[in-house]
Amino acid sequence: MKRLVAVLVAAVLAASVAAVVGSGGAQAAPQAKALVPAFGWSDCGGGVECGSFQVPLDWSNPGGTKITLAVTRRVHTGATYRGVMLVNPGGPGAPGTGLADLGRYVPGGAGNEFDWIGFDPRGVGSSTPSLHCNSRYFGVNRPTFVPRTSRLMRYWLAKTGQYAAQCGASAARALLPHVATIDTVKDMEAIRAAYAAETPGTGTKLNFYGFSYGTYLAQVYATLYPSQVGRFVLDGVVDPVRYWYASNLQQEVLFDRNLNRYFQWLARHPRAYRLGTDWRAIRRGFNALLVKLDRHPSARGRLGPDELIDAMLPAAYYVFDWDGIGRAYSVLKRTGKGGAMFAMYAGANMGDDNGYAMYLATQCTDVLRPGWPVQRRDAWRIHRSFPFLAWDNTWYNAPCLRWRAPSHARIGITGAHVTSKILMINETYDAATSFSGALVARSRFPTASLIEGYKGTTHAGSLNGVACVDNRIGIYLRTGVVPARQAGTRSDIRCPRVPPPPATGLRTTGGGLPASIRAILTAAQLRG
Known part of the structure; x- marks a missing residue:
């Protein structure tokens, strides 16, 4: 069985790398041979498995130096299996290995029908190498930001x-030319291809739950690999033009x-x-x-x-x-x-x-x-x-x-070739990812529907107890059905906002998600 998996991984990754970088299968072979098995899953407690996954440092040279991504997963427990769900908390620069549990909090048990994979993007967290420059950069009592002199x-x-x-x-300076969004997107495609080869019955498409910057990863992925787009939830939607x-x-x-x-x-x-x-x-x-x-x-x-x-x-x-x-x-x-x-x-x-x-x-x-x-x-x-x-x-x-690395050309985001339905979520007064930017993203993806958290100020706050939003996420993940798309430049449905906490001076609220997951998301999104 392991021999069969190794052969399948090699074949799928070779095709994937060729599609990504325009090179032949022979150049991809050295990468494929390194993945036997691709992830090496082992129990790391709480029903979650930990593993690692190798990708090329430079996707234009897939046979060259490798780097290692840290990954976690929680396998499906539902009677129906709908494939792999990759999740990203935002950033950029935020680890995602703590989010393999996210599917447990999707209403109606819909999340239990996927294998949820969290990953630390290249250069981040437990992935190696990881970039560190000066841990004392953010000090105390710094001179005022406003440079009046x-x-x-x-x-x-x-x-x-x-x-x-x-x-x-830094010791990880070799990463600097190879950590743009497009590099992480190619890593995502390699994870999809390898997981499909290693896990029979997974299906070929990628399902993805992205918060904040993760929604831009999703848009770039859908632009490059439109036929591989499965169920995509985008919460706190990045403007694909103004970035x-x-x-x-x-x-x-x-x-x-x-x-x-x-x-x-x-x-x-x-x-x-x-x-x-x-x-x-x-x-x-x-x-x-x-x-x-x-x-x-x-x-x-x-x-x-x-x-x-x-x-x-x-x-x-x-x-x-x-x-x-x-x-x-x-x-x-x-x-x-x-x-x-x-x-x-x-x-x-x-x-x-x-x-x-x-x-x-x-x-x-x-981008420059x-x-x-x-x-x-x-x-x-x-x-x-x-x-x-x-x-x-x-x-x-x-x-x-x-900065000591060159900038890339701007990516022309388009969902013109995507056939799968996409679910977008944004609150009206979200300051990190503006509602106007979410409308631009919606216009680029004709199959997308946008839920508006009406008059809310919370960024990327799904799965926090607003039934109008969270139940529609569950329905979408289970059935693929999204709210009917409305004509014009507008949201497709309005839901209540994430409510403020009680002003009691006694406690704070985080809605439906546990404090551990909410902490991962807020830490990630405060960077962007």
Whole structure:
């Protein structure tokens, strides 16, 4: 039996690699021989199996150096088997091996009819090699993001340029020219082909559940391999035209607006948060606090304005921890004690930099960005009206100015040749992936239907207890049926938004997903 599997893996991968890179089967053979068996699954607890999978470092040279992807799976338990479901949490730069359990939370047991595979994309997490540049890059009490003096401007340009140089000198620097989205998409196709060969009855198509950046992986995959598209769930849909620089600029506007929406929610609960009933006054107080922290940082000198901005950012991404952030911010604003606020910043930002390094490694090479004069002009222009994130986001992406790898040509996303139905999900006021961008993606994929979380601010929040959304995911995975497509540029059905938590000061909510999976998703998506 193993001999038969090895032969099938070799045959399928050779065909797959030839289709991807336009090379012959003879060039693919060395890769195929290395995969006996392809994944080497072994039990790693909780009903999940762990394995690994080798792919070429350079897909234009499939017989050359190999790298190893970490993979996990939970096999189907349902009576019906519908094939393999690959899942990606977003990013880029986020590990996905913790998401093999995701299918357990699809309503009606529909997820149990698939083998769910999580994977750490190339360069990420437990995949080897993985990129690390400077684990101390995100420090404490950093100089303010807003470069009102030439000295501050020089500081941030030097700091971000140095980080790019550190990545260029890292032990994993050979990855840098080979970690664009298209490289990961080719890895996904290789996983599909190998799993089909190794697992009889799997079927040939890829099923995929992608959050945030994972929806862009899905769009590129569908463009390159339209005949292999099975059931695709895209939650928090990336604009296929504006990526990445233009979408970053749009984010700066939308996150500022969502911060105001959050302050409106705090103002509706003055007894819980003790910040008053005027949200505009709360916003003015926040702006004044940034100035104060620049002069007198809180939390024993560790919480300056930059750290506060980063700690507040999740409130503009999701409703999940609105209560917890509100309580921590209230204490800081009223008493000056910033320990809880700093803990939120440190937990999300400090420590190992693999995720940030790989976020940059992908975004800096996916498509060419404009030069510094254009970026500086855009940052000041947006800062004048939407100051919350304009310079923060500019410096976050500034290492791309000095990145040590070339950029790719823009990919023309199209679903014109896709015949399978696709399910897209986006909330109206999602700031990370705008609703307008989701509509653009819908227009590129004639077989897609878009669920709108009406007037919601949460990014990629499916499977969190909104029955109107979650039940339709279950129906789609089981039957392939999506909401009827409506004429025009609009969503195809409106559902309630992910609701804010109770303003009790007692607990936060994460809806239907367990805290462990929600933590993986939020950590992944805060990078993008």
